[in-house]
Amino acid sequence: MSLQLIDRGSGQGTRDRVYLTLREAITTAQLVPGRRLSENELAGRLGVSRTPIREALALLREERLVAIVPQLGTFVTRVSTSAVADAAFVREALECSAVRLAAEHVDARTLQELHANLAAQESADVAAFDALDDDFHRVLCDASGHTIAWTLTHRANGQLDRIRRLSLPEPGYLREMVAEHHDVMAAVARRDADGAERALRHHLRMVPSLLPALRERHPDYFEEEEGA
Template sequence: MMNDLTLKKIDLEREPIARQVTRALRQAIVSMQLLPGEMLSEQELARRFGVSRSPVREALIKLSEAGLVRVLPQRGTQVVKISRAGVEDARFIREAVECAVVREAALKATPVMISELSASLTRQRRAQRSLSTEDFLALDEEFHRLLAETAGRPSAWRMVEDIKPQMDRVRFLDMTKAVPRHAVIAQHAVIVDAIKSRDPAAAEAAMRHHMSEILRSLPELAGQHPDLFEPEAVMSPEVLSA
C-alpha cells in the first residue's frame, strides 16, 4: 500500500521534524495505511514527506523501539505484524493504569472536569455516524486523556500512549463488528456516571469491562485477517506433556 499512502508535508515551524515524521508514520501504521508485513523505504518516505533521510531514519528507530517496525539486515524496514500476545500484554498494562486513573477521578473530579467529560460524550454521540474510524478513535483518545486529567494524572495517559499502538491497530481493523461505536459510547457513559456519583469501585468496574472488550474481539479479528497477525506459537508435545 506504499503507493496509496498520502502524508502531509511537514510543517517545519511547529516541532522537530523527526517527531512529526514519527507521529505521522505511527498513525499510518495504526490506521492500516501501512499494513503489517509491508516493507518501508527510507528514501521513498523522505520523498513523500519532503525531508532528508535523517529524520526518517530517526523516526523508524523510535517506531522500532515501540515494536511497530523491525529492521531486517540487508532488506530494509518492515511493519511488524500484529502480535496477539503483544496486544494482550498492552491491554493488561493499560487496564491496570486506567482503572487506577478512574478511581482517582471519582474522588477528585471537579464540576469543570465532569462538564468536560460530559461534553466529550456529546461529541462522540454526534460523531458516531458521521466521522471516519480514525477520527472517531481520536475522540476516544480525547476521552481517556480527559479521565487522566480529571484524576490529576496526565503522565498516566502519556504512559498509556506509549503502550497502546498494538491495541489501536486491532481496534481500527473492524470497529463496526468488533466493538461498535454505540457500545463504546455506552461504556464511556457508565464510567462518567460512576465518576459523577463519586463511586470509585463502580468506576473501576466499568473501566475493567471497557478494557475487556478487545479480548472478546481479538480471536475473531485474527481469524478474519490472518495475514495481518503473527502466527501463534505452537507448543511442542514435550512442553504440552510436561
C-alpha cells in the same frame, strides 16, 4: 540559566510530522503488517533526509509498530496476540489506577468537560468518534493528576489502535461504546472508585475481543505464534 527547561513533547518539528504520518499509515494498514520499510525510500517519499526518518522509526519501535533489524531492514510488525495482550494489560493497569484517583479528586470543571464530550459522542459518526474517544480517556487520565498515565497509555495503544481501526465496526458498536463511557463517568461523578474501575475494566476488554474476527479476515496480518 534560569530558563524553563520545557521540551515540547510533540511539537511541529519534521521528526514529529514524520512520526505521525507513519503511525497513521501503519495503524490503518496503509502500510500492511510484514511490509519492509526502507529508510531511503521513506526519506525520498516524504521529502526529508534519513535522519528524522530514523528518529521517527525509533519511536515507533518503542510502540512495537515496527521492528528494526540491524544491517537488514525495518519492518512493519505483524499483529502479535501477545503484543496486543501486553498493550491491553498496560492500558488496563494504568488507566484503571488513574480512574480510581480521578474518582477521588475530580472537580466540577472536569465533570462538565466529560459531560460535554459524551454529548458530542451521542451524535458523532465513526470518524469523529475516534477523536472524542481519545479525548474522553485523556481527560479521565489527566483528572488523576498524573498526565503520564495518558502519555504511556497512548503509546501502548499503537497496538490496540491498529486492531480497532482494522476491524469493521459492527452495528450498534458506537451505541455500546457510548453507553460504557456513560457508566464510567457516572461512577466517577458519584465518587465511586470501585465502580469506576470495574466499568472501565469492562470497557477496555472490548478491543482485544475483536482479535479473532480480524484474524479470520486477515490471517496474513498476524504473526504465526508458535507455542513455546
